[in-house]
Amino acid sequence: MDHPFAITLDVGSSLNNQTGSWRVSRPVYLDRLPPCNNACPAGENIQEWLFHAESGDYETAWRALTKNNPLPACMGRVCYHPCEDACNRITVDSAVGINSVERFLGDEAIKKGWKFDKPATETGKKVLVIGAGPSGLSAAYHLRRLGHSVTIRDAGPKAGGMMRFGIPSYRLPRDVLDAEIQRIVDMGVEIKLDSHVANVLQAKTEGKFDAVFLAVGAHIGKHTNIPAGAAAKIVDAVSVLRSMEGGEKPLLGRRVVIYGGGNTALDVARTAKRLGATESIIVYRRNREKMPAHDFELEEALEEGVVMKWLSTIKRFDDDGKLTVEKMKLDETGWPQPTGEYETLEADSVVLALGQDVDLSLLDGVPGLVINKGVVEVNKQMMTGAAGIFAGGDMVPSERTVTVGIGHGKKAARNIDAWLKGETYDAAPKHDLAVADNLNTWYYTDAPHTVRPTLDMVRRQSTFEEVVKGLDETNALYEARRCLSCGNCFECDNCYGVCPDNAVIKLGPGKRFKFNYDYCKGCGICASECPCGAIKMVAEDI
Amino acid sequence: MNNILDLEPTQKLKFYQKGTFTVGNRLVSEEERAVQSSMGRSNSINCGHRGCRGCGEALGARFAVDAAMRACDNNLVVVNATGCLEVFSTPYPESAWQVAWVHSLFGNAAAVATGVAAAYRVKGRKEVRVMAQGGDGGTTDIGLGCLSGMFERNDDVMYICYDNEAYMNTGVQRSSATPPAARTATTDAVGPEPGNVFGTGKSVARIAMAHRIPYVATATVADLHDLERKVIKSMSIHGARYIHINVPCPLGWGAQSHDTIRLARLAVETGIFPVYEGEYGKVTESRKIRDRQPVEAFLKPQRRFAHLFKKPNDPRIAQIQAIADANIAEFDLIAKEDQE
Numbered sequence: 001m002d003h004p005f006a007i008t009l010d011v012g013s014s015l016n017n018q019t020g021s022w023r024v025s026r027p028v029y030l031d032r033l034p035p036c037n038n039a040c041p042a043g044e045n046i047q048e049w050l051f052h053a054e055s056g057d058y059e060t061a062w063r064a065l066t067k068n069n070p071l072p073a074c075m076g077r078v079c080y081h082p083c084e085d086a087c088n089r090i091t092v093d094s095a096v097g098i099n100s101v102e103r104f105l106g107d108e109a110i111k112k113g114w115k116f117d118k119p120a121t122e123t124g125k126k127v128l129v130i131g132a133g134p135s136g137l138s139a140a141y142h143l144r145r146l147g148h149s150v151t152i153r154d155a156g157p158k159a160g161g162m163m164r165f166g167i168p169s170y171r172l173p174r175d176v177l178d179a180e181i182q183r184i185v186d187m188g189v190e191i192k193l194d195s196h197v198a199n200v201l202q203a204k205t206e207g208k209f210d211a212v213f214l215a216v217g218a219h220i221g222k223h224t225n226i227p228a229g230a231a232a233k234i235v236d237a238v239s240v241l242r243s244m245e246g247g248e249k250p251l252l253g254r255r256v257v258i259y260g261g262g263n264t265a266l267d268v269a270r271t272a273k274r275l276g277a278t279e280s281i282i283v284y285r286r287n288r289e290k291m292p293a294h295d296f297e298l299e300e301a302l303e304e305g306v307v308m309k310w311l312s313t314i315k316r317f318d319d320d321g322k323l324t325v326e327k328m329k330l331d332e333t334g335w336p337q338p339t340g341e342y343e344t345l346e347a348d349s350v351v352l353a354l355g356q357d358v359d360l361s362l363l364d365g366v367p368g369l370v371i372n373k374g375v376v377e378v379n380k381q382m383m384t385g386a387a388g389i390f391a392g393g394d395m396v397p398s399e400r401t402v403t404v405g406i407g408h409g410k411k412a413a414r415n416i417d418a419w420l421k422g423e424t425y426d427a428a429p430k431h432d433l434a435v436a437d438n439l440n441t442w443y444y445t446d447a448p449h450t451v452r453p454t455l456d457m458v459r460r461q462s463t464f465e466e467v468v469k470g471l472d473e474t475n476a477l478y479e480a481r482r483c484l485s486c487g488n489c490f491e492c493d494n495c496y497g498v499c500p501d502n503a504v505i506k507l508g509p510g511k512r513f514k515f516n517y518d519y520c521k522g523c524g525i526c527a528s529e530c531p532c533g534a535i536k537m538v539a540e541d542i
Numbered sequence: 543m544n545n546i547l548d549l550e551p552t553q554k555l556k557f558y559q560k561g562t563f564t565v566g567n568r569l570v571s572e573e574e575r576a577v578q579s580s581m582g583r584s585n586s587i588n589c590g591h592r593g594c595r596g597c598g599e600a601l602g603a604r605f606a607v608d609a610a611m612r613a614c615d616n617n618l619v620v621v622n623a624t625g626c627l628e629v630f631s632t633p634y635p636e637s638a639w640q641v642a643w644v645h646s647l648f649g650n651a652a653a654v655a656t657g658v659a660a661a662y663r664v665k666g667r668k669e670v671r672v673m674a675q676g677g678d679g680g681t682t683d684i685g686l687g688c689l690s691g692m693f694e695r696n697d698d699v700m701y702i703c704y705d706n707e708a709y710m711n712t713g714v715q716r717s718s719a720t721p722p723a724a725r726t727a728t729t730d731a732v733g734p735e736p737g738n739v740f741g742t743g744k745s746v747a748r749i750a751m752a753h754r755i756p757y758v759a760t761a762t763v764a765d766l767h768d769l770e771r772k773v774i775k776s777m778s779i780h781g782a783r784y785i786h787i788n789v790p791c792p793l794g795w796g797a798q799s800h801d802t803i804r805l806a807r808l809a810v811e812t813g814i815f816p817v818y819e820g821e822y823g824k825v826t827e828s829r830k831i832r833d834r835q836p837v838e839a840f841l842k843p844q845r846r847f848a849h850l851f852k853k854p855n856d857p858r859i860a861q862i863q864a865i866a867d868a869n870i871a872e873f874d875l876i877a878k879e880d881q882e
């Protein structure tokens with residue numbers, strides 16, 4: 001009884017009152033899959049590398065990026081960035097310029113001479129990669145990281161595949177490509193050039209390889225039968241772009257007509273302009289909406305003076321340079337139908353950009369291997385019907401882009417690695433997608449997209465200098481910091497700050513937070529006010 | 543702490559990075575992060591208090607008292623008027639307060655705080671600072687006489703009112719801070735003029751300014767950086783100071799518990815609750831609206847206003863909009879660059 005006068009109870013604390021028992025739903029931290037990562041054909045963890053770039057730690061960012069893609073400087077130039085189309089920031093102002101930050105990191109790595117680590121242990125297994133394009137290089141890189149010995153054989157005089165012989169240098173400067181290939185070679189990957197593989201089984205046996213990855217690409221330009229005079233110059237787009245890499249530039253004349261509506265047609269049209277053509281006209285049988293080429297490439301081509309002839313097909317090309325085209329109209333299914341109306345154009349040459357086929361001659365007589373519609377069938381593990389022979393890139397059924405090729409290379413490498421161990425590779429299950437509705441965008445400042453400067457028009461039409469320039473450090477950092485970190489905690493302390501019950505425990509930098517369920521009443525303010533949607537409310541079993 | 547004071551009160555934050563308006567941010571310096579982001583914050587009102595799920599007042603109190611504690615190196619005495627905050631935090635013998643804390647009567651918190659400040663002055667304890675706090679009932683109704691006296695004598699006390707717009711603790715009865723048309727237990731949504739009357743309103747912040755005291759401010763739980771800055775600035779001043787904080791009440795307003803901060807934000811963004819500060823009787827700054835919303839955005843999520851939406855185009859919504867518009871004009875709540 002040593003209490004003061006009129007006091008009968010000891011001093012108590014509210015901690016005796018465990019208000020967690022009031023709860024009907026509980027907050028739970030989770031990681032959701034950012035839409036950019038989900039959309040990336042190369043499987044990059046974009047949100048992760050942007051997180052490091054935001055604090056200016058570019059080397060860590062680059063190392064995080066290259067866990068999935070060994071060619072960021074190339075990809076930062078030629079990728080069609082489906083990540084940006086998926087970006088949730090579109091609902092706030094405009095998409096984060098992921099592609100331009102990737103390019104900045106890639107260029108920074110070349111400038112600073114950052115290298116890939118050699119594998120810690122050697123497995124002693126030998127893998128043959130056929131084709132030194134994006135898919136083959138990617139597979140070689142990933143296989144080498146896993147400790148396998150890798151040899152790439154390519155029929156061409158230089159490595160890079162379609163990145164070198166298909167993409168014009170104004171989009172991908174060759175010194176950038178060379179630097180990124182050299183970095184893969186420096187890991188201990190052997191590249192044999194001018195080394196055509198005539199028979200894959202023979203090459204495998206002779207070289208004592210344990211597995212093969214086929215990535216020969218699609219290098220044969222498709223043709224169509226156009227009635228033409230004997231002197232009329234008709235060439236295909238792939239040959240034109242390939243000969244740009246040789247000593248003798250293709251002679252296309254002053255008036256060039258390109259037939260087709262894909263990105264390759266635009267590449268040739270823009271190349272023709274740079275070679276001195278006064279007229280560079282693309283003839284395409286459908287309209288702009290139906291055109292498979294990317295919109296920004298069309299925009300850049302139009303800015304450079306390329307002319308589009310929509311809804312037209314080529315009927316005849318005479319010796320005197322008269323090109324007859326027929327007007328088309330789209331039927332209800334969106335397919336072009338002839339109208340019987342004709343007109344005449346003047347042309348020195350016609351370039352066919354109608355798609356490409358794969359040279360499959362090296363696969364003759366491989367037992368079990370299935371070819372369907374000119375491409376090789378593969379299973380979920382990227383393996384062909386022949387055991388130990390995998391394939392990827394343009395020679396398997398898929399969208400034909402550099403990014404898809406790089407993704408195939410990675411996927412195939414993981415599966416080849418598992419196969420060599422006698423296992424099957426299982427990808428980890430994906431998290432739920434972080435959609436815009438999960439975000440509380442109030443907490444983000446408005447900051448519009450940094451547009452990369454484009455080369456001034458006159459220089460663009462006459463030279464093969466790079467059209468789209470890069471970001472510098474300041475605006476790359478700015479752009480990286482526009483990332484909303486969709487679905488992944490970036491430790492903004494909001495949940496810790498806004499809990500009325502002091503029931504969020506901050507664990508310190510890099511360690512995130514945890515809930516104190518003894519006192520959490522389940523109000524849900526943390527989940528509502530989480531900017532990036534990394535908390536969800538789950539009903540309690542009552 | 544000086545860095546917080548150096549920030550212009552209404553500056554547009556241009557860090558150009560995610561999380562600029564968030565509690566903390568790994569990319570900015572420690573000084574620029576809110577007190578609430580600190581692992582060493584005082585947690586003046588601790589876990590286990592009996593405030594309702596999603597209580598805005600408990601949140602506002604921790605924001606304000608933690609910031610005041612930081613500003614005076616924890617040499618703080620808090621006098622608390624009777625009301626929700628006192629009842630849910632301190633049912634004898636338990637208390638959630640981790641600060642020197644005195645419970646006064648419903649209406650005399652300002653007078654008790656004056657006495658506490660006088661006692662420390664007499665004892666020569668210059669380092670000890672005093673604050674008083676209460677709800678809108680204890681401030682705008684019952685305690686107004688004592689509060690006015692404290693202002694008029696310019697006693698060295700910071701008084702904070704947590705305004706949840708009714709007597710919530712006793713069962714949601716109307717106070718002089720209850721907004722027009724709001725349904726409470728004593729202003730039922732029946733008859734020709736359902737809900738609270740469209741009176742002339744009572745702004746204690748403006749009453750305080752009429753006393754020409756050194757510092758007056760309004761704030762909300764939706765803008766933590768603004769709230770903390772005002773408390774810390776107020777603590778740097780001696781004399782009578784008054785801060786009026788809007789704290790949504792899920793129970794009394796008939797709102798979802800997870801909408802507490804959203805509603806406080808909408809009160810600001812609609813112009814219904816103007817956020818400003820003044821010195822010696824003059825308004826010096828107002829917080830600009832970032833994304834202006836019609837008043838319906840604020841009214842609709844609350845059941846106390848549900849009767850306004852029973853039939854389309856209730857004219858009272860336009861009346862409430864007119865009040866918000868008048869606030870926007872009076873306190874200059876739209877930034878120049880946003881005025882087209």
